[in-house]
Amino acid sequence: VRRRRAAAAIALAILAGAAAAEPFLPADDSVVVEILPLAGSPVVAQARELSRELELTPTDAQLAVETARAWLAIGRAEGDPRYVGRAQAALSPWSAGLEPPTGVLQARSAVLRAQHEFPAALTLLDRVVVLEPDNVQAQLDRATVLENLGDPRGARQACVEVGYRYPGLLADACLASAESLSSGAATAYTTLAAALARDPDEKPGVRSWALTVLGDIAALRGQHAQAERHYRDAAALDGLDLYLRMALADLLLHMGRAVEVLELTEGLEQQDGFLLRRALAMQVVRPAEAEPLRLEFARRVVAMRQRGDESHLRDAARFTLLLEGQPREALAMAKRNWDRQRAAGDAGILLEAALAAGDPSAARPVLDWIAQTGIEDVTLIALAQRLSSAP
C-alpha cells in the first residue's frame, strides 16, 4: 500500500508540474528566454575544452580524471549538481566494466561524495588504498566519508594512516576531526590548536581547513564565540567557501543572529541549503518575506521526490519540521536519511523530529549511536536528555 501510495503521489506531482506555469510562445525572436549560467567564465570554458578533447579519446584515463576534476571544482564552487553530472560523464567509460585505474576510482568517489552516495564512495576508496597503500589523499577522503557514515573510529584509523606517511597539520586536523566525534572533543581541540600554533608556515589552504575543524569542534562543544572566531579566521586565510559559509550560517542561526544569516545567504538562494537557512532566518526577521522562500523550498522538495532523489533528505526533513510544522512527515524523512548518512546533523534532525512527533522510540537508533560513539555534541546531548524525560 505504501508503495502504491508513493507511486500515486509521484505521478500526480509530475503531471502537476505541467500546469505550474503555462507554456508560452515568446512574442518576438529577440526575446531573451534564458541566460546560460557562467557563460563568460574562463574556468567553464577550460572544462568544456577538456570535455571536447576527451570526446576524441574517451578512454584516456588521465584526461578523463582531469576533466572530471575540473567540472567537480565548478560544481563545488557553484553548488550546482549539473556540473557534478558532467564530471560523472567524463568517467562513464569505466562504469561499463572497464578496470579503472586508481585516479579514476578516486575521481568517481569524489562524484559520489558530491552526490551524497557515501557507501558507494567508500567502496571505491577502499579499493584505492588496497592498490596504493601510500595514497594519502585517498585516506583523507576515506576519513571524510567515514565521518559522514557515523564511524569516527574508522575515520580515526584512516587519519592515523595519513599521519604515518605524511605527518603534519593535515594529519593532525584529520585526527582531531575524527576524535571530536567520539569522546575526545576537548583533547582534540587543544591538540589541534597547539598543532596550528606549532606550524605557522603551513599552506593557507591547510591552515584554513584546520581552523575550520577547530571551529566545528568548538561549535560541537557549545563554545559559539570561539567557533565563530575560528571560522572567520579560516575565511580570512583562504576565502569563504560554501562549506564554511554553511557552517557559519548554522552557527549564527543557533546563536539567534538571524539578520547576519540573511547577509550571509544573500544571493545564494539557488542552493537548497542556503535557501533553507535563509527561510529560517527570514521567519525570525521579516516573517512576511519568509513565505515565498518557503514555497520555493517546497517546490524543490517535490522536484527531489519526483526524481527519487534521497540524497538531501536532511534539509528536507528540517524544512518539513521547522517551516511546514509536520513533525510526523519530518520524522519519516529523518529516519530514511539516517539510513543513508550519519553525521551529527543527521542525528540532530532525527532527535528533533522524534521529539516533536511525540515518538521517542523512533530516536532509539540515534541514541544508541550517541552512546556507542561517545560523541559530546552539546546539542545532541540536550535533545537526548529531553527525549529520555519525555513520557
Next chain:
Amino acid sequence: VRACLLALLLWLAAGPAWAHKASDAYLRLTLEPDAVTGTLDVALRDLDLAIGLDGNGDGALTWGEVKARRGAIASYVAQRLRLERDGNTCALTDRELLIDRHTDGAYAVLRLASVCPGSGPLHLRYALLFDRDPSHRGLLAVTAGGTVSSAVLSPEAPEVTLDPALPPASGLPAFFVLGFEHISHGLDHLLFLVVILLPLASGRRVGGDRPALAAFKILTAFTVAHGLSLALAVLGVVTLPSRLVESAIAATIVLAAMDNLRPFLPGRRWQVAFGFGLIHGLGFASALGPAELPPLGLATALLGFNLGIEAGQILLAALFFAAAFPLRHLALLDRGLLPAGSLAALAVAGLWLVDRALALNVAPF
C-alpha cells in the same frame, strides 16, 4: 532588445532565484487507441549542452536562437526517445515548440504526437542527455484510460513498457486509498466531525430534521466544501502557509465545540460544516503536495482522493452512531456527553491551536 532584457530581468526578479538542481526532463504521455500524444519539457541549459543553442555564444539565449535549432532539437529527441510497438518503431512528430519555466530555469516544451497502431504493448526507450550527464533523469507520467502511472528513467533503467492492460500503478483506486489513509491519520479532521455530529447523538431533531437527515446534510456540505477548496489548493489558485491552515483547522474545532456548549455560530449546522469544510480542504491538499494539474489524470486523482476521504468520514459517522444509538434515550447523553465531549474536544483543539499557531511542536498527538 534592451526592453526585452529588462522584461526578462524583471521576470527573474519576481521570484526567488532559480534553483540549482540536478537535470530532469518531464515527459507526459497520453495513450490513445493506436496513437500517443504528449509533451516533453527539456531545460534549455541541457539542450544547449547536448546540441548547442547559443548561436552567437553570448550566453543569452534568444527565442530566435532556440527556434533556429528547432530541427536539431526535433531530430535529437526523435533519436533518443523511441516508441515501439509490435517490433515497429513509431515515428514521433513535434507539433509545436513553446517555452515554459520550471524552478531551475526555462525549458523548451515540445508537443509530440505519434501514430502507433498495433495490439501489443508499447515500449519506450529514453536516452536524452545520459551521455553528457548520467545524473539526468527522465520523469515520465503516463495517462491511459483515466489512470496515471509514473516512472523515473535513468541510464540504469532507460526502458519502460506502457501497457494499458496492466494494472495501473495509480489511478482512482490508488488515490482513493491515499484519501482514506489521509483522513484516518488526520486526528484533527476526525475530531472536528465528532464535535459537529455530537449534538445528533441524543436522537433529537436538529433544525427540524431527523438526526440521520441532519447528519447527511452536514457530511455532504463538509465534503462539497473541502472538495472545492482542495481542488483550488491543488490547482495552485489558493496557496496559504500550512501553519496558518493547520492553526485555522484547530480553530474550527474550538469554535464548533464552543457552539455545542452555547450556540453562537450563525446559520444552520450544515452551513457551518460547509464554511469550516473549506478550511479543512486546504489541509487535505498537504497530502498531495504543492501540485498543479493535467486535465484528465488530475480530475481522476482528485475524485479518487475525495472519495477516499468520504469513505473514511462515512465509516466514522457510522461508528459514532452505532455507539451512540443504544444510549439515545438516556438523559445522561444530553446533559453529560454533549458538554463533556465538547469540553474535552475544546481542550485538545485549543492545545493544537496554540501549538500550531506558535509553532511550538510540543503537542504529543
